Amino acid sequence: MGLLNRVFCLAKAAWAAFNRPAAHLGIGVLTVGGFVAGVIWWGGFNTALEATNKEAFCISCHEMRDNPYADLKQTIHWSNRSGVRATCPDCHVPHNWTDKIARKMQASKEVWGKVFGTVDTPEKFEAKKRELAEHEWARLKANNSLECRNCHSAESMDITRQSARAAAAHQEFLFTGRQTCIDCHKGIAHRLPDMTGVPIWTMPAHAAGH
Amino acid sequence: MMTFRMPRPLRTCLLLAALAALPVLAVPLAAPAEDKAPAPATATTTTPATATARDVAASGRPAFTGAGGQTVMEAPAMPKDVTDDRRRPRNYPEQPPVIPHSVVNYQLDLKVNKCLTCHAREFTGDSQAPMISVTHFQDRDGQVLGAVSARRYFCLQCHVPQTDAQPRVPNQFQDVDSVIRGAHPEGKGDK
Numbered sequence: 063m064g065l066l067n068r069v070f071c072l073a074k075a076a077w078a079a080f081n082r083p084a085a086h087l088g089i090g091v092l093t094v095g096g097f098v099a100g101v102i103w104w105g106g107f108n109t110a111l112e113a114t115n116k117e118a119f120c121i122s123c124h125e126m127r128d129n130p131y132a133d134l135k136q137t138i139h140w141s142n143r144s145g146v147r148a149t150c151p152d153c154h155v156p157h158n159w160t161d162k163i164a165r166k167m168q169a170s171k172e173v174w175g176k177v178f179g180t181v182d183t184p185e186k187f188e189a190k191k192r193e194l195a196e197h198e199w200a201r202l203k204a205n206n207s208l209e210c211r212n213c214h215s216a217e218s219m220d221i222t223r224q225s226a227r228a229a230a231a232h233q234e235f236l237f238t239g240r241q242t243c244i245d246c247h248k249g250i251a252h253r254l255p256d257m258t259g260v261p262i263w264t265m266p267a268h269a270a271g272h
Numbered sequence: 273m274m275t276f277r278m279p280r281p282l283r284t285c286l287l288l289a290a291l292a293a294l295p296v297l298a299v300p301l302a303a304p305a306e307d308k309a310p311a312p313a314t315a316t317t318t319t320p321a322t323a324t325a326r327d328v329a330a331s332g333r334p335a336f337t338g339a340g341g342q343t344v345m346e347a348p349a350m351p352k353d354v355t356d357d358r359r360r361p362r363n364y365p366e367q368p369p370v371i372p373h374s375v376v377n378y379q380l381d382l383k384v385n386k387c388l389t390c391h392a393r394e395f396t397g398d399s400q401a402p403m404i405s406v407t408h409f410q411d412r413d414g415q416v417l418g419a420v421s422a423r424r425y426f427c428l429q430c431h432v433p434q435t436d437a438q439p440r441v442p443n444q445f446q447d448v449d450s451v452i453r454g455a456h457p458e459g460k461g462d463k
Contacts, residue, residue, distance in 0.1 A: 137377060138376075225357070226357060227357065249384070253379060254379055256383040262389060266397070267398065269394070
């Protein structure tokens with residue numbers, strides 16, 4: 063009872079101090095100062111945010127450098143005839159601001175994982191790979207492979223330049239919207255984990271109820 | 273034929289000289305196959321012996337491969353993969369069929385077998401790919417299994433993709449039908 067009362071009094075005093083008109087600073091100083099402080103704060107926040115959205119930041123941890131990044135280096139998203147390559151955030155960080163912030167908040171779990179060494183050996187990473195992969199498959203499935211489509215657009219895809227099998231599959235599944243990129247192109251940038259039970263990898267789509 | 277007997281040291285010397293000259297002799301033999309390759313742009317300092325032999329100094333490479341220390345052989349351009357999806361006839365009945373499509377970056381390990389996502393029995397309806405043959409369902413004692421046998425799991429051990437590379441050495445292989453037809457030219461097509 064006494065404690066509750068004390069907290070209430072403290073809150074009241076804080077509000078009074080917050081709400082009291084400034085006695086020594088002019089309204090102009092406060093407004094301009096507040097604006098400048100806001101710009102600095104927001105700029106700093108965004109700079110820090112973007113710095114953590116760089117590949118160099120991702121691979122500053124050996125967990126990322128030795129596992130998914132090493133995987134990526136074996137694939138066409140690292141090396142190809144035109145020399146355009148995908149970096150980690152191109153696929154793993156949404157471009158849209160709200161989605162990006164949501165993803166960054168999720169990523170705090172990765173900081174936890176780093177601190178407690180959840181995947182700090184290749185064996186631990188391998189054991190957890192299927193779970194981590196499933197998170198990414200679910201995300202790309204839910205947003206209709208948005209991060210793929212940031213570069214690969216169905217409108218600009220000339221299937222006459224593709225092999226007959228690729229053209230047929232894209233015509234049947236991509237253009238009709240029956241499937242999204244990640245449904246067929248799992249493992250396009252990393253080595254796959256054990257795929258037991260994953261539709262079209264170890265059982266046909268109809269067996270999986272697709 | 274040779275009536276006089278060569279002294280032994282002389283014979284050894286001649287033999288060694290002939291061996292040392294072999295790479296030099298082989299250069300003009302190998303050259304005609306690559307005559308069509310365009311001459312490299314950097315080969316301007318000295319006139320190369322062929323379009324594919326370059327001056328060692330101009331190549332910037334160590335000279336240990338150069339015949340006589342003067343030239344290096346240019347590797348032919350990387351051959352193109354065969355990706356036309358057309359089945360190739362087998363040269364003999366037991367030959368593992370070759371792969372007429374690209375398998376670049378196909379994952380094939382204990383966790384994933386990309387090949388089987390089209391060629392496994394269950395998938396052939398969707399994929400219209402040839403099913404792995406029944407021999408792949410037998411273990412080494414001939415016991416029939418429900419799925420692909422472990423000893424047949426690694427497809428690329430036997431089945432390989434093709435390129436348009438030309439043979440480096442002539443090959444006179446004839447399949448059995450040609451041999452039989454050659455032996456009985458009058459009975460063409462008959463048993």
